[in-house]
Amino acid sequence: MDALTLARVQFAANISFHILFPSLSIGLGWFLLFFKIKYTKTGDEAWFNAYKLWVKIFALCFALGVVSGITMSLQFGTNWPGFMEKVGNVAGPLLAYEVLTAFFLEATFLGIMLYGFKKVSNRIHTLSIFLVALGTTLSAFWIIALNSWMQTPSGFVIIGNKIHPANWLEIIFNPSMPYKFLHMILASFLTVAFLIAGISAYCSLRDGSTNTFHFYTLKASIYTAAVLIPLQIVIGDMHGLSSFEHQPAKIAAIEAIWEDEKGADFRVFAIPNEEKKRNDFEITIPHLSSILLTHKLDGEVRGLKSFPYHPPVASVFFTFRIMIGIGVLMLLVAWTISFCLLKNNYLSTLKLKALTYMTFSGWIAILAGWYTAEIGRQPWVVYNILLTKDAAARTVSGGMIASSLALYIVTYSSLVIFFILLIFYLARKSIYAGVGLPKKEEV
Template identity: 50%
Template structure:
């Protein structure tokens, strides 16, 4: 069917579930730290606006956290069902790293989440703030171990090969593998930026309804400060990550740049637009700026980097997919930087909260950070192909014995179930977002009138409301 086999369907299934799942951990990481900042500001200043915003966003955090857990459980099972050779050969390293994530981050989050969601009126303010801090730290620890595992697959280090299995040789080298520090900083900043633009979009929605809304003004102000600070840092971090990729995964970088071959003395052009043609090994309809890529990759006017034709054809990734996903990520990053600059200019002019065009633009751009995250993951994961463990284990050698029919059935099941979960989750979040940020809450804090057995009970709202 369409030239696809069972392995192609297994790859698509994992890509689909990961792309769906990553949105919610990113939202949880960013929101947990935002909630920590809001509660700290409330305790320091006594300003009830910060307290109202905390109670507003904690409901959305509860939904995101619950959806993240639900959507993430199935991925671990796929290692065994669809990628058993990878699980057998790499499990002594990746399995242990995921176990560390459960033993540290998951237990920490589980231990303090209930206090954070339901304990505001049951414990002292310092204890409740401690719980919020522990949940925020837990999300960062979780991101650490997940990115250690994935980064090791991108740039393996510290391993030994024993009877065809990759076993630990040096855990420090495994954990601090060459790409991990760059990818960790890049991902955490992406989560913070994504949440800041979500907050800006929600603020824009409420300010269009009431330009005097103090809570919405505070949200937009904080979001624009985060944008103007974090996005430039992200650009620098992304550049450093790109240089690291050029050193350790040069064929991925060549695909990202659409760089097919070097011409002596011509440098590397920046390809603004083009249609990569893998059959003809060129970019069709290319719009290029000569030598610019040489400047930011080699800091030289005529510097060269390895091109796609320097590598065997069977080691190329899907060049059009990597090329365009990278440009989606970078393009959205530039739009977010421009929005931060314009927003703070309007702040300086005293018009940040009363410019309808900007407020509508903030609403339109609110999902941009999450789209950029998905595009970034497509770039890094598709760019690693044809390897599961880069340079060591090919994707075609890592799968289970799969039948085409079983993969079709499971893929359809995942598509249907995830579509339903995603639709309900987004609808529920939008319903919560429409509520006034400083609206009334039941006495006792989120979830007081419910039996606190699950994160969703902290939202109070029913889908029937």
């Protein structure tokens, strides 16, 4: 592969690893706040046990997210100097706002959250959890603001071949920002909900009891998922309609539509052939794409041949359907488990195993959705403004990038494996937790 392709693969590998951990820490911070408030109100040590387990996992997520974020940002200078040269006047301040308003907030109160339980008052400790959770959400806000601006740029002027901000409100709250931000926050909550439910189910299987704190957290997380998944579907639909308006080539690739179509069919499955600009095979539902995108039976959807540039079709087509498939599976599992819990507060071994298998399903859905959004923007780094090939470094050889890429992949793969193993180790250890817990009057 040439240097440009290797640089893209390297950045994709880095961001794929990085996004796994913020996607957990964003939602997990708010779950920790819930666990702590429940313990404070009820005095039930089960909720404190839950807090003790999941705060350790939060700390791991935070550390790995920070480290991988630093290496990712370094690539802007090494592999993508054209990006910062062209749009640095917008990207630089947004990244700085993330550090100043979010990272400092998280870093300041993380120590109190982790180690200050008996060193500060209960109110201050709970406040520190809230501020850390708020910091993770603010961090997501600024990163999504930059990413969404790259998808739907607005509020700028071009002076001397460089982008200059003209209206910061338009830059931050660009057309895709509200939908993208809400979609990501809900995705994080769902990812965490299934992580907690899966680990809790795993512990319930090993313990053979529904009286431990793991059953508490299982119910809390799966009820959360059951409520949020329909909301995520609505936000996702709104995000798709926004993309249809502002990035029609991306939608055409997602739908694998080559020619302009009135009453466009929805391709449930297809084999796109980019060389011949057609689908070699497809299974369709008549008129459904037009109904979803235009809310009309005979609404027109532009095809890929109408655009001078369009993204790779097959990868966008399949990653979108993986995301949708995982989402539907999550909905079925969450509603089924919730119904059983509400009916008799009991789950069979089969249902507990099903939840265990779904532990990291949110990661798969987030990666698939992220690939759909980012590959769907190609061949642009900043949509309709800066081509990917124009942002890449011209002095870095393919060999240099390949060697660092190999090191990235080996290191990141090892860290993900150890992270997963450590979570299950902590979960098994927590089954026997409870000795030496503080009494309510000591809090």
